[in-house]
Amino acid sequence: MxxxxxxxxxxxxxxxxxxxxSVCGVIQQAIGSGKINRVFGANNGILxxxxxxxxxxxxxxxxxxxxxxRTPAAAIGSCxxxxxSPDESKADYNRIIEVFKAHDIHYFFYAGGNDSMxxxxxxxxLASDMGYELVCIGVPKTIDNDLACTDHCPGYGSVAKYVxxxxxxxxxxxxxxxxxxxxxxxxxxxxxxxWIAAAAGLAHRCRQDAPHLIYLxxxxxxxxxxxxxxxxVYSQLGRVFIVAAExxxxxxxxxxxxETGSLGTDSFGHAQLGGVSEILKLxxxxxxxxxxxxxxxxxxxxxxxxxxxxxxxxxxxxCGKTAFKAAMEGQNGKMVTLIRQDSPEYxxxxxxxxxxxxxxxxxxxxxxxxxxxxxxVTDAMLDYVRPLVQGQAPFDIGPxxxxxxxxxxxxxxQKKLAKYI
Amino acid sequence: MxxxxxxxxxxxxxxxxxxxxSVCGVIQQAIGSGKINRVFGANNGILxxxxxxxxxxxxxxxxxxxxxxRTPAAAIGSCxxxxxSPDESKADYNRIIEVFKAHDIHYFFYAGGNDSMxxxxxxxxLASDMGYELVCIGVPKTIDNDLACTDHCPGYGSVAKYVxxxxxxxxxxxxxxxxxxxxxxxxxxxxxxxWIAAAAGLAHRCRQDAPHLIYLxxxxxxxxxxxxxxxxVYSQLGRVFIVAAExxxxxxxxxxxxETGSLGTDSFGHAQLGGVSEILKLxxxxxxxxxxxxxxxxxxxxxxxxxxxxxxxxxxxxCGKTAFKAAMEGQNGKMVTLIRQDSPEYxxxxxxxxxxxxxxxxxxxxxxxxxxxxxxVTDAMLDYVRPLVQGQAPFDIGPxxxxxxxxxxxxxxQKKLAKYI
Numbered sequence: 001m002x003x004x005x006x007x008x009x010x011x012x013x014x015x016x017x018x019x020x021x022s023v024c025g026v027i028q029q030a031i032g033s034g035k036i037n038r039v040f041g042a043n044n045g046i047l048x049x050x051x052x053x054x055x056x057x058x059x060x061x062x063x064x065x066x067x068x069x070r071t072p073a074a075a076i077g078s079c080x081x082x083x084x085s086p087d088e089s090k091a092d093y094n095r096i097i098e099v100f101k102a103h104d105i106h107y108f109f110y111a112g113g114n115d116s117m118x119x120x121x122x123x124x125x126l127a128s129d130m131g132y133e134l135v136c137i138g139v140p141k142t143i144d145n146d147l148a149c150t151d152h153c154p155g156y157g158s159v160a161k162y163v164x165x166x167x168x169x170x171x172x173x174x175x176x177x178x179x180x181x182x183x184x185x186x187x188x189x190x191x192x193x194x195w196i197a198a199a200a201g202l203a204h205r206c207r208q209d210a211p212h213l214i215y216l217x218x219x220x221x222x223x224x225x226x227x228x229x230x231x232x233v234y235s236q237l238g239r240v241f242i243v244a245a246e247x248x249x250x251x252x253x254x255x256x257x258x259e260t261g262s263l264g265t266d267s268f269g270h271a272q273l274g275g276v277s278e279i280l281k282l283x284x285x286x287x288x289x290x291x292x293x294x295x296x297x298x299x300x301x302x303x304x305x306x307x308x309x310x311x312x313x314x315x316x317x318x319c320g321k322t323a324f325k326a327a328m329e330g331q332n333g334k335m336v337t338l339i340r341q342d343s344p345e346y347x348x349x350x351x352x353x354x355x356x357x358x359x360x361x362x363x364x365x366x367x368x369x370x371x372x373x374x375x376x377v378t379d380a381m382l383d384y385v386r387p388l389v390q391g392q393a394p395f396d397i398g399p400x401x402x403x404x405x406x407x408x409x410x411x412x413x414q415k416k417l418a419k420y421i
Numbered sequence: 422m423x424x425x426x427x428x429x430x431x432x433x434x435x436x437x438x439x440x441x442x443s444v445c446g447v448i449q450q451a452i453g454s455g456k457i458n459r460v461f462g463a464n465n466g467i468l469x470x471x472x473x474x475x476x477x478x479x480x481x482x483x484x485x486x487x488x489x490x491r492t493p494a495a496a497i498g499s500c501x502x503x504x505x506s507p508d509e510s511k512a513d514y515n516r517i518i519e520v521f522k523a524h525d526i527h528y529f530f531y532a533g534g535n536d537s538m539x540x541x542x543x544x545x546x547l548a549s550d551m552g553y554e555l556v557c558i559g560v561p562k563t564i565d566n567d568l569a570c571t572d573h574c575p576g577y578g579s580v581a582k583y584v585x586x587x588x589x590x591x592x593x594x595x596x597x598x599x600x601x602x603x604x605x606x607x608x609x610x611x612x613x614x615x616w617i618a619a620a621a622g623l624a625h626r627c628r629q630d631a632p633h634l635i636y637l638x639x640x641x642x643x644x645x646x647x648x649x650x651x652x653x654v655y656s657q658l659g660r661v662f663i664v665a666a667e668x669x670x671x672x673x674x675x676x677x678x679x680e681t682g683s684l685g686t687d688s689f690g691h692a693q694l695g696g697v698s699e700i701l702k703l704x705x706x707x708x709x710x711x712x713x714x715x716x717x718x719x720x721x722x723x724x725x726x727x728x729x730x731x732x733x734x735x736x737x738x739x740c741g742k743t744a745f746k747a748a749m750e751g752q753n754g755k756m757v758t759l760i761r762q763d764s765p766e767y768x769x770x771x772x773x774x775x776x777x778x779x780x781x782x783x784x785x786x787x788x789x790x791x792x793x794x795x796x797x798v799t800d801a802m803l804d805y806v807r808p809l810v811q812g813q814a815p816f817d818i819g820p821x822x823x824x825x826x827x828x829x830x831x832x833x834x835q836k837k838l839a840k841y842i
Contacts, residue, residue: 015597044600073593080601164823169724172494172826176436179465180501184720202823278699298716299605303590306728309822390822401730401811402585402623405593 004035005106007324009057010042010049012112012119013080014143015073015299016155017162017308017393018316019111022139023076024068025320026109027057031065035328040105040413044077045112046119050092050420052099054413067406069313070395072305075408082115086122093126095420101132102416107327111139111320114147117335118359124333137323138335138355141316143302145195148361149353150337154319155302157312157388160199162304163188163243163297164389167203170295171210171241178239182290183230186211187277189301191247193364194218196301199385200243201377210241218365219374220251226280227287229375234290244276306403310391315348322350346387425456426527428745430478431463431470433533433540434501435564436494436720437576438583438729438814439737440532443560444497445489446741447530448478452486456749461526461834465498466533467540471513471841473520475834488827490734491816493726496829503536507543514547516841522553523837528748532560532741535568538756539780545754558744559756559776562737564723566616569782570774571758575740576723578733578809581620583725584609584664584718585810588624591716592631592662599660603711604651607632608698610722612668614785615639617722620806621664622798631662638668639786640795642677647701648708650796655711665697727824731812736769743771767808 009026011019030036039057042048057065057076068075083092100108110120120136127134140147145156167186174184188197194216203210212233215221233240248256257275277294284292319336326334334352341347369381396404430447432440451457460478463469478486478497489496504513521529531541541557548555561568566577588607595605609618615637624631633654636642654661669677678696698715705713740757747755755773762768790802817825 011597015594047600071593072590074597078597078600080598161822165727166721166725168824168826169493169726170720172492173436173720173724176432176495176499177501179468179499181720186721202821208828293719294717295719295721296715296717297721298714299591299594299602300587300607300716300718303594304587305590306586311822386821392818392822397813400623400807401582401732401813403589405589407629 004037006038006040006104007036007107007109008040008042008049008054008100008105009076009109010045010111011074011076011078012045012110012116013078013141014302015078016141016143016302017072017158017305018154018313019141020068020071020073020075021313021316022111022141022154022320024065025317026139026324027065029321029324031058033324033328036107040103041076041408045079045081046083047079047081048077049096049099052415052417052420054103055408055410056413057408059411060408064406064408067396069317070305071405072303072308075406083119086126090126093123096123097127097130097132097134098417100134103413106133106135108134108136109139109323110136111141113142113144114359114362117355121333121355121359124355135327135332136355137327137331138358139319139323140335140337143196144190144193146193146363147358148363149335149358151340151348152338152388154312154316156195157309157315158304158393159196159301160202160385161309161389162301162307163196163200164202165307166297167200167210167241167243171203174210174239174241175208180291181293182234183240183242183284183292185242185244185277185280185292185294187275187294187296188243188245190217190245192217192362194245195365197243197245198365198369198377198381201382202385202389208237211243212237212241213375214243214377215245215248215375216365216370217245217247217249218370221248221256222251223283227283230284230288234288240290242280244280246276248276305393305395305405308393309389310393311388313393318350326352425458427459427461427525428457428528428530429461429463429470429475429521429526430497430530431466431532432495432497432499433466433531433537434499434562435723436499437562437564437723438493438579438726439575439734440562441489441492441496442734442737443532443562443575443741445486446738447560447745448486450742450745452479454745454749457528461524462497462829466500466502467504467517468500468502469498470517470520473836473838473841475524476829476831477834478829480832481829485827485829488817490738491726492826493724493729496827504540507547511547514544517544518548518551518553518555519838521555524834527554527556529555529557530560530744531557532562534563534565535780535783538776542754542776542780545776556748556753557776558748558752559779560740560744561756561758564617565611565614567614567784568779569784570756570779572761572769573759573809575733575737577616578730578736579725579814580617580722581623581806582730582810583722583728584617584621585623586728587718588621588631588662588664592624595631595660595662596629601712602714603655604661604663604705604713606663606665606698606701606713606715608696608715608717609664609666611638611666613638613783615666616786618664618666619786619790619798619802622803623806623810629658632664633658633661634663634796635798636663636665636669636796637786637791638666638670639791641672642669643672644704648704651705651709655709661711663701665701667697669697726814726816726826729814730810731814732809734814739771747773
């Protein structure tokens with residue numbers, strides 16, 4: 001290893017409002033340490049490593065790097081490229097190490113979810129087998145909040161805040177115009193875990209407040225039960241506001257949506273297309289007979305910098321700094337975790353978990369966070385999420401009153417190897 | 422007329438982030454004038470008048486009334502109840518005047534769009550025919566920005582700001598993850614006029630910025646042209662971000678969506694359901710072959726108090742105050758308008774237009790605001806909208822970091838008449 005090695009930072013999977021804050025923490029801590037030579041970024045995550053498509057983050061201005069904390073999505077670039085299992089083929093892993101070697105990279109910081117932690121772990125193990133000095137540290141990132149070994153995940157607090165406020169806003173809309181637009185469905189992300197949909201429960205401060213019903217992937221979805229729930233709320237309030245996770249599944253574990261769904265053409269007279277919202281709307285209009293509309297926030301929820309949580313931004317930044325510090329202290333093969341202290345005031349510190357433990361886990365909503373009827377959340381859930389949405393994250397505002405986000409200059413690193421893919 | 426008459430305030434149609442600000446302007450100006458007895462609110466708009474379902478706004482605390490400025494949707498309640506034409510039946514109009522008479526109401530302030538202005542005009546004319554002293558003043562309100570006789574409409578600036586920021590945020594998401602989520606569609610409200618979709622053009626500050634294509638109801642939609650546009654952007658940037666108004670129509674004026682659409686089951690192998698986004702997604706995936714996702718903001722765009730325009734809130738409030746002042750000055754049968762001054766700095770004052778002129782007009786995007794290719798907007802459009810999105814409207818924030826909105830106590834006014842509907 002050179003006296004001052006290079007480090008590489010990469011982002012993976014779905015963007016969040018704060019993944020750039022984590023990356024900022026790594027970069028600023030690294031540059032400030034005086035212990036490294038250059039910070040490389042991998043264009044579009046691990047794809048950029050495989051294709052040797054790197055750029056020099058240390059050549060960026062300090063203002064640009066600092067503005068990462070106020071820019072959503074994934075400024076280095078992300079991807080969903082799935083590496084083959086090393087048992088199947090070691091080619092991708094060998095290539096990654098070859099690229100690291102060619103550019104004197106001995107530290108790999110990877111911000112992502114459990115697939116990314118799995119990748120980082122495997123790269124780390126192969127480097128060790130090959131005798132290449134490499135330190136791999138994971139930085140947690142996912143709006144889904146489903147990573148094991150950590151109290152919560154950077155990215156979740158911001159999506160929770162945005163979705164809760166969206167439920168409040170659209171809830172007031174539903175309340176104002178219920179005489180015609182009687183039912184509103186807000187579709188939240190979450191294929192396997194209902195953390196995001198559950199956070200919308202924060203909006204329900206009193207009986208009138210939206211959401212009145214929340215449906216989660218953790219609970220097997222029953223159309224009969226659903227119809228009864230909607231009728232019940234409608235009879236009480238004259239209107240209904242529903243939050244539905246996109247990944248609702250029936251008792252056989254099948255998505256209730258179109259392509260794979262348990263409702264076919266015959267049941268409702270149409271071929272079913274689209275997602276959860278579309279099918280729930282159809283069911284309500286047919287079975288309850290009230291006009292229903294749906295809002296599908298889509299990628300807007302995971303990139304909503306204009307209403308991100310300051311707590312989330314700060315914790316994401318702290319995770320990034322901790323990742324670099326841990327590497328300097330000789331840690332390897334770890335992911336930074338968030339530990340909620342057992343104190344009256346919310347207080348969160350960082351820890352470390354083995355990459356392999358994170359890679360193989362998935363944290364769903366525990367039973368005590370879901371109400372007995374399976375159509376809402378408990379106070380325990382709200383107590384869990386409330387501290388995570390605190391504070392308004394700042395963002396730069398242009399003379400036109402709209403957000404201004406940074407972009408890297410992207411000074412390319414000259415390629416040294418043959419084309420791989 | 423009693424020495425100090427009562428006034429009534431009602432809201433109509435789709436909620437906005439600032440219709441409550443307008444109502445606040447009327448109420449505060451009325452109470453401050455010392456010239457009126459009580460301010461009544463009509464629960465759920467004109468429906469509340471017809472059913473004599475009124476409440477006493479003057480009994481509310483001044484804090485509650487002031488918090489209207491920081492609460493979205495329509496706090497008095499709204500509706501889409503369509504009055505019959507007086508030529509068909511005068512029953513509804515007679516009832517309205519009967520209710521006004523029973524409660525000594527001589528001023529009617531109606532916040533709404535062109536249908537509401539039509540209603541107010543007809544009520545006014547019938548009152549005059551019947552010799553009942555009534556002053557009807559309209560307060561402009563519509564996110565659609567399609568009212569005649571006014572430079573723009575309260576409600577539009579806020580939805581423009583939210584949709585532009587949403588395009589920025591989701592645009593960065595698309596840019597970060599384009600290697601898999603290559604195309605994003607953001608669906609904006611707007612059945613007949615493309616003002617909201619056009620405002621998203623503010624997000625496009627440089628070539629890379631979303632949106633790359635904007636489709637408006639004013640331009641006949643061609644699938645062939647659309648596919649060519651998407652292919653062109655994809656070839657240049659490797660990704661595509663589209664803003665589509667919900668009301669896109671083909672050259673025959675038919676919505677391109679499912680139920681009435683020009684594309685049937687055969688063309689794409691599925692029965693077409695849902696809105697514009699769903700069909701555009703299908704077309705892109707089939708014809709361009711890139712993965713496409715869509716975000717449908719729905720009612721979240723018209724109620725987004727957490728990112729409303731301060732300019733919009735202030736102008737809405739000014740419209741409300743002007744409405745009351747105009748009534749006191751002897752005006753009748755008018756709607757308050759916004760007049761953009763011909764000055765280097767943006768400066769907006771109020772005027773008055775005849776209700777009948779507003780009722781019969783509809784303002785679509787002028788040709789000079791749409792680019793020659795019909796898939797984007799011009800600088801003239803951006804110059805028009807930019808001043809309207811300036812400033813961040815304040816809202817109350819609770820100890821949990823989330824918005825807090827007001828609700829009226831709703832002290833009911835005792836009914837004096839027989840049931841009508």
